[in-house]
Amino acid sequence: MTKFYEVRRRDGAARIGFLSLNDEKKQTPLLFHVDSLSSGKEGFEITNAEDANFSDLFQEDLHDTPRGTVLPPEVHPLFTKVNEAIPSLSVDCYVLSFASAMLNSPRAFVRRIIDARNAIPSDVALWVPAIATAENAALLIYMGVDVIDDTNAVINGYQGIYQTEEGAMSLRDLEELPCNCSVCSSLTIDELREKDSKERASLLAKHNTLLLEKELKKVKAHIRAGSLREYVEQKVRSSPFLTAVLRILDLDEEEYFERRTPVARNCCMMANTMESLKRIEVKRFASRVLERYEPPVKQVLLLLPCSARKPYSLSPSHVKFREAIAQYKGHIHELILTSPLGIVPRELEVIYPAAFYDIPVTGYWDAEERAWVASCLHAYLERNARNYVQIVAHLSGAYRELCSCVADELGMDVEYTCEEGEEMTSKEALNRLNARIAALCGDKKPLSSFEKKASMLRAMADYQFGIGAGRELISRKEGERTKIKITGKFPAYKLRVNGDVLARIVPEYGLLTLTMQGALRIRNYLASYTVHIGDFLPKGSILAPGVVNANEQIRVNDEVIFVGEKAFGVGRAKMSGWEMVESRKGVAVDVREVEKRATSAKSTS
Ligand SMILES: [Zn+2]
Structure with a gap:
């Protein structure tokens, strides 16, 4: 459980969030610098299970700076102690120990990070120290890592290793510096070689760190755009190791990513590689065509x-x-x-x-x-x-x-x-x-244009909410004088019943959205898309602590209804259902319409 970390945006397992350090909100994925860490400038405390003050981590309100604890590997004597303590620890970040050992095998790389992410609550940050490079950072963050550091970049600098986006090169093998950072644009390779060893090492370390910083900015841009998967498919091409990690993730960790992948995005999915066939979006679509x-x-x-x-x-x-x-x-x-x-x-x-x-x-x-x-x-x-x-x-x-x-x-x-x-x-x-x-x-009569549009709305409602929802949405109820109309230009259709809009297709996201009346009409079909909230009337958005329970099946961007003592309404999920229940911070649902339950006075936000 966290006090100083908040996830604001997600793209699959990758997140953008804020970690409050020294009264300053630092955006994650975050890069810690070794020099500021060793001098304690980051204002971040790490407690090990063997430290005398480990028991303080069980007390929620004791800390006024963010704190973390170390996740030892399974073979470590302290492993059980920390793992058993996780549900009751009040920390903002977990640090994966002995991370460099993961670099020996792609399978170990997958196991350690996925196991760590599954073991710790989703609203805390995961720091994988000392292994990040401009080459692997995108994949680390794609897997759910929130914090990295420049240890490896600095050490490589002292080893005479010049890092590039596609891997490391020895300074000896280069004819010119293939980079435009402030270091590389200020001198030639010969000038760099002629520097004394200490200065050369520090310049190389600076270049390596700047490159990692640049890579992190690119990764964040892809998370915001919803295109991190495409970027990762490109990035892993630089090494068989990273490609193997992605393939193992696709094969073995389908459930982990399915639970975190949004049902819709407002950007194009580019399927340029053989790994694209294994994307959650592809598998989910294929299975829903069969099941829904x-x-x-x-x-x-x-x-x-x-x-x-x-x-x-x-x-x-x-x-x-x-x-x-x-x-x-x-x-x-x-x-x-x-x-x-x-x-x-x-x-x-x-x-x-x-x-x-x-x-x-x-x-x-x-x-x-x-x-x-x-x-x-x-x-x-x-x-x-x-x-x-x-x-x-x-x-x-x-x-x-x-x-x-x-x-x-x-x-x-x-x-x-x-x-x-x-x-x-x-x-x-x-x-x-x-x-x-x-x-x-033969001479069969053509169907009306209403029927054609209705079949599209029905199929979309079934696809989103389950079979039967579509029929219920567009049906004449017994004894009811119903006037059903579908207006709008393809594909932005609107379904109106007795003048009220019940649902509309939002082509920008490829989704059907419901109005309050629409949600009430198919309420029996929305059990899997229901968020139970506390005793309050939400405005704008519902935050995770306000969620009492939410269906496990809910994914980011799903249409959901929310129900509480005082309110009923419709909105769009901003986190998965299981995450709404687990989290203490962050927006769970963007509210579209809300109705007071007792007085049934209506307000739209
Ligand atoms: Zn450079």
């Missing part, structure tokens, strides 16, 4: 390729596909095949990350990508094929190969409307698609 999506019944399934422009509907190729089937749209269920998301039902094309990803397009799919997308299609068809009267695939090239593989595995009959090697947008292919669909649909 109900396809329409008795329709023709049309498989289409993805497009660079998102939402797909607005891309030139999809405009052509949709023109070719325009008359029969309501009887055709469109499913888009894509990497890395697998399959995207047309009704979910606006949701995050379906409308928020970009991939390098070469026409070539590697084996892993094919296997992943094929597994998504396989699982979907295995589950839902009985809903369809026929499957038509308007696909060629790698898309078609993949589809026919899956159809063979499942013994399903698929009609193809593109010839081998034919452009999917060619006139011939589009005419063939139109003729095939016309033959299958």
Whole structure:
């Protein structure tokens, strides 16, 4: 439990926060400097389990400067003592001991940091000392480390090691200084070599530290932009060790990152590497399409390729596909095949990350990508094929190969409307698609535009809150005279019932948001998205100490309802549900609408 640390922003497990040191709020991820630490200038106290005053850490209000304690490794005699004490300790930071030993194996690197982060409360900071470099800092912070220091940068300086963003080089091997910091721009490499050993070491140490400071600023910029994962995928390329750490994290620590990954972001997800296939966002989307999506019944399934422009509907190729089937749209269920998301039902094309990803397009799919997308299609068809009267695939090239593989595995009959090697947008292919669909649909009447919009809102509500929520949101209740309207221009639809707005699509985040009336209407479906708060009427935001309980399933940016003795309302989660319960500081929910429970007077904030 913390007194001096507060997390303000999150991107996955990485956080930006403030640690109050000497009455000054220092932003984390924070870089401690060895010289100010050794002179005690940082105003930070560290107590070991063997120190006589260790028991003071159990007393909450005793300290007026931030304090920390050391987390020994499992083999250390004090390990059990500290681990057992963790729930009752009042500290702001934990220091991981013997961190340099982690550098011997990528698996140890993963284990030590993840175990530490899992053992300590989420609202305290984690300091991994003496190992940070400009090369590994992004990965450390991505894993949930809040504090690093320049010990390694300084020691390397005294060893004649010149650090770069991509690793270390010996000063002997350089022909010029590949950097523009104040040290490197003030002298040439020859001048640096000619300095006496002490001055040279101190200049090298300064360059190494400045480089680390610069790297930290970049990492913070990526956390703010929601793009740290992309940056980490780039950064680990510089060494097999760091790449191995990321791959192990993706393989073994899915739960750790799932609990910390937001359900939506307002930025594009770039899938440029093979590791991108393993992102939580990708896996979560694929599993929700299977678990939280109900396809329409008795329709023709049309498989289409993805497009660079998102939402797909607005891309030139999809405009052509949709023109070719325009008359029969309501009887055709469109499913888009894509990497890395697998399959995207047309009704979910606006949701995050379906409308928020970009991939390098070469026409070539590697084996892993094919296997992943094929597994998504396989699982979907295995589950839902009985809903369809026929499957038509308007696909060629790698898309078609993949589809026919899956159809063979499942013994399903698929009609193809593109010839081998034919452009999917060619006139011939589009005419063939139109003729095939016309033959299958005959003289069926087209569905109303209301029904098409409603199917999108329903699918989005199911995706966010669970199956059934969509139907409940857009339904006429028995005995009720209901006028349901969907207004707005694609994709910013608004659902109105008897004049009141119940929900709206926010294309900037790829989410459906609820109004108070909307939340009340589907309240039975919102049990998993409920935050129980104390006896107060919130304004603006609900802070973590005001949360009594919150569902474990809630993630950052989820739509939630909050319920307390005095208030009921809707808002957006700013931390995961488990974190709201654990934390003593920070914003838990951004309030959108709140209603007083006793008097039912309404105010909007
Ligand atoms: Zn430099």
